[in-house]
Structures are given as C-alpha cells and as structure tokens.
Amino acid sequence: MITLKDLAATLGVSVSTVSKALKDSPEISKDTIARVKEIAKELNYRPNTLALSLKNRKTKTIGVIIPDILNVFFARILYGIEQESNVLGYNIITCLSNESFKKENNSLNLLANGSVDGFIMSVAQETQTNGEVKHLKDTINQDVPIVMFDRVANDVDCDKVIIDDFNAAFRGTEILIKEGRKKIILVNTLGDLSVGKLRILGYKKALEKHESYKGEPIVIDIEDDKAILNDQLENIIREHKDMDGLFCIDNVSGVMSVNIAQRIGKKVPEELSVIGFASDDISHLSYPHLSTITQHAEAIGQQSVRMLVARLESKEEAIPTSTATVDFTIELRGSTLEK
Amino acid sequence: MITLKDLAATLGVSVSTVSKALKDSPEISKDTIARVKEIAKELNYRPNTLALSLKNRKTKTIGVIIPDILNVFFARILYGIEQESNVLGYNIITCLSNESFKKENNSLNLLANGSVDGFIMSVAQETQTNGEVKHLKDTINQDVPIVMFDRVANDVDCDKVIIDDFNAAFRGTEILIKEGRKKIILVNTLGDLSVGKLRILGYKKALEKHESYKGEPIVIDIEDDKAILNDQLENIIREHKDMDGLFCIDNVSGVMSVNIAQRIGKKVPEELSVIGFASDDISHLSYPHLSTITQHAEAIGQQSVRMLVARLESKEEAIPTSTATVDFTIELRGSTLEK
DNA sequence: TTGAAAGCGCTAACAC
C-alpha cells in the first residue's frame, strides 16, 4: 500500500506538498503538481479512506440492515440502495438481521461508532413483534440517523419510506369486488408484521365500503414455511368450495394458489379470481399469470438513500423527519377477469 | 461520540491508562480497571473501529462483489457469506457489479486501499466475456487477497470455490438417459458464462458415454430475459415434438418448462422428463415439482469466507492457493420418472 | 502502577 509519505519520499518533497498538489491547490506550482500527479499515477497511489474518514469524521458509507435477503422484495430494495448510494458517492455495509432482534441490535451497536454515517433499515420481525425500539432511539440519539423502509417502527421519530399498504390492499380487494365475487378470502402469511396488518385493514375496509358485497371478511392465517405452504393453500382452496376471490398478500402464495386451483380443476379466473402482492418476477410462473399489486422495491431503496444523504449533507441542524410513500401499481394479468 | 480521551478526562487519568485498563492489562491496578470500566459502560463508550483499523492495518471487513443480487443463487451466497463472516468476526461491504466490468473494477479499486482486508467475489459476465483479468491480478499483487466463487477466472491465481458443474450436469443428464429418453435437449440461458460451458460439456459427455443413447447432443441457446423466456421455451417445446428429455441449466426455465408442457398437453414426466438446476425454493412452483440439481449456495458463501479468513489470519507468508469444490445434490421430484 | 510520546495516513492552519 502506497501512501503520501512514499510519494513525498520518492519526489523529495514534503507530505503536505503532495497532499495539496493532488488536490490542485493554487498554493502549489504547476510544475510540482504535474510531477506529483505523474508519480502518483505511476505508483498507483490511492488515498486511504480510513485515514480520511478518521480525519473528516465521516465515512461516506451507509449501514444497511436487511431482515431477509432471500426475500426478493428485500433483495430488490438492496439493489436500489446500492445503485443510488453509488450515484451519490456512498458505500454500503450490509448486515442481515435474519429477522432477529439480537442481530439487528448488534449491527447497530457495532457500526454506530463512526463506522457508518447513517443507517437504512427495515425492522426485523422479532423486533416488531416485541415492540423493541430502544436500540433504534439510542442510535438516533447518538446522532447516527436512521431511515426505515417498509417495516417501520411507528413510535420512532425518523425518516421513513413506505408503500401505502392500506390503500394497495384496498384497491386490490376492490378489483375482486367489482368482478362481482361473492366470497373473497384473504390469506395472510405475514404474521403480525405491520405491513400485513395494514393490508388486512385495507381488505376489510374495501369489503365494508362496497354494499354490493354481502359477505363477512375472512382472513386465514397460515405459516410462511415453504415446505408446507403448498399444502396449506391446497387445503384452503378445497375447503372453501364457494370461494370465488382470493387475495394473497405476499410474493409467493398467489402464484402457488393459481397453479393449485388449476390443477384441482377450479378454473382461474372464471371460478376463482386471484390477486397477489409482488415485488419480483415470478408472476409469470403461474398459468394464467398472476395479477398483482406491484411494489416498486428499487424505488423504495433509492428513495431511502436520497433521504438519508439529504440529512447527512444538510447544513442545517435538524431538518424535521418525514415519511415518503412510494407508489404501487396494479398489474392485471390472467388470474383476474379484466385484463 | 465518546472517546478514550473523554473517559480519561472524566476520570482524571491518562488516555493510555484507560486504553490499557479496558484491555485488563496487568500493568493497571484492579481498582483503576474497575473505575475505568464502570465509567466506560456508563457513558456507553465504543471503540472507534476506524482508528483501530488505521492503527492495526487491518479492518476486519471483507469486500463482497456480487454480479446480480436479484438472482437468488447469489442472494443465498451473500447470505452464507454474511453468516460466516459474522461468526468469524468480520463485517462485509457489499458491492453489486451488476454484471458490469466497469463497476467491478471500480469497486475493487475503491476498496483495495485499506478499506477491506480482502475480497470475495464472483466475476461479472462482461468481465468473463471479455476475458479481463488485469484488475484482479493487480488487486492481488497489492496484497489484497481475493476468493472467487462460482464464476471464476481461470488464469488468475487465487483461492476459488466452485460447484463441480461438469459433473453435476453429467449426472443430471444420466438420469434422463437412464429413463430411456431418446431425445434430450439442453436449454442454455447462461450465454458464454464459464459455468454454462462446463454444464454443456457435462451434458455432452454423458450422452457420449452412454451407448444406449443414439441421438446427437442438442444445445439450444436462448436469452435470459424474463419478458420472453416463456415464449422461447414454449416454442422449443412445440417445435421439438419428439423431445422427451429436457435439461435446463438455470434456476427458472425448468419450472417454467414444466408448467408450459403441462398446459399444452405434454404430460410431465410421462412424455417429457424435465430436470433443472436450482439454488432456491421455486421448484415447488411447477406441477409436478421440478427435479433439480441443487447447488448449496450458502455453503459456497461460507466456504469462501473460511478460505479468505484463513489466508488473512495465517502467520505464514504465502500459503498456496487452492480450489474448493462444494457438493451438489440431486433432488428428484415429480418432473422425472423416478422419485 | 501510571503517563508521555510516537505513529497509523491524511489534512489544514500556520510558518518560512
């Protein structure tokens, strides 16, 4: 590793001269600047980021905490975060909380000591279930800002980026209602995650609002375990013979449900209309393709970075926190009547 | 942010005393140690990693370069990398090359200046296509070790972690042959990626070896573009009416093919036996479920970390580089005859 | 048992 000192030595000048020359300081003669730059290139000098960070008290890196990288929704968000960070000149340190409070807490503590300038994170399931917020507040109080996305702790005052889950589910449900479906069931694989609750609320609200719909809301909680998801869904479809509308609020179960229904002879969309949430491209893995409420995951990531960097680089003392809502779109494919 | 200096000031002792006390140095009296630790906890002191890194000339962080995070195979590897890094006390800085040589090169340059102790990476498609290796060799020559996984540059001397792709494809093909299939086609979505080539080789070798198989190898290259993958596969299945064995060498096309075949009335596995490569859990999104050659992506990530850390922490000057092969397993589900 | 000083690589105020 080659340092300013090395350059200075080979050129027979002082370290500070080299430092200034590399920054095109007007204090330094054209000639010296040229010589310095030449030798710097020759020796492939690269400034030591660590030393710079120590000096500047900022690292130009963002800590990112992802609850579940195997979930494509989060992978896409990470993708968006990385892209935008790059554009704005930041690096990211990625931590995977794996839905565990302990890991999340750990990462926060480990990095909130000058290693990163701020965090972008989605709260772990465990954290959300237990309502833990102290670690989040502590971090913010240590002047390390946090931007939360998707899964958000309501009682923590920080910038947030969310989907309008309530409205998304409301609109999704409306589609089924307007098709004249009589028994619309919602399948919940999201446990008691905040976003799940909002979606369920939106579903209920839509049923309630439309007087044409006579039935009661039916929410069926099932486990999000790949091994048994298929069977659980098949059971539901078989048991509720009169179900003609199915609303799946995660990535996978919609696709699976369409395939199962078709296989056991329940025609989609004629006898059963299915709509799902999506953040990835698996909607074409069912036939007919799944109609979805599509979340723009990359956009969530990008927006998060923009908000964090805005805060980091703002001159003002304390800009008030804000919550950004990223648009969703409804993409009708073959699993619902109207395309 | 609270520093040693702060602790020293509030206690009225010197910085070095505090430093030593926190490390339970025998030089320091029990009493002082206790006092120091108490106040440190009280003020929530956290050592500044940056300063430590600068001092120690090692950062305990690993640079990870992933070509495509939206590919679940890579996401899983990242997962494995993060897990094992954690166990071994390392952080990771994640860069996404997005299959671009330029981004890959950039990340390498940006971080190979003391920001990370070493790299774990899979080579970008562009890099591999163009046969670029200089940036990789340069990095290694600057004493920043690299471990490559999956997509590997053969003419770079470094630690590597790979799947035995040749053998995996060989074995996969054999399954189809042993079922007595007469026309086995391989569909390649991997362009000229090294792993793709190896798989094709394995497929050919298997056909060649088994005299019972009379046909010629048929390799069909198609584009890995989600928008048209479906149509491309449907065309192939429709055109090759006598195809009774299909070998898909990526994650998705196997699942898709099974669904398409079933839909257009070609019975799987009776009339068409399908086998695919998998690294994720979408094999249950087809019916019948897809039989796969399963790559243990997490294991690849973990192994990579172990090799890198072993090198980083080895006392010896230069341990020779090595290549680890991670096992694959064959998981027979419904898309092939024998379960 | 404790502290002073040097140094990791870099910058910037200040001197020459």
Add this chain to the structure above:
DNA sequence: GTGTTAGCGCTTTCAA
C-alpha cells in the same frame, strides 16, 4: 511555493 505541526482515536513502547 513549500514545509512544519498538530490532530482525528487508538495502541504500544519506554520512561517515570
């Protein structure tokens, strides 16, 4: 136009 110095937070020799 160039060099000296101090300091970012920490460790570690060496001196007290």
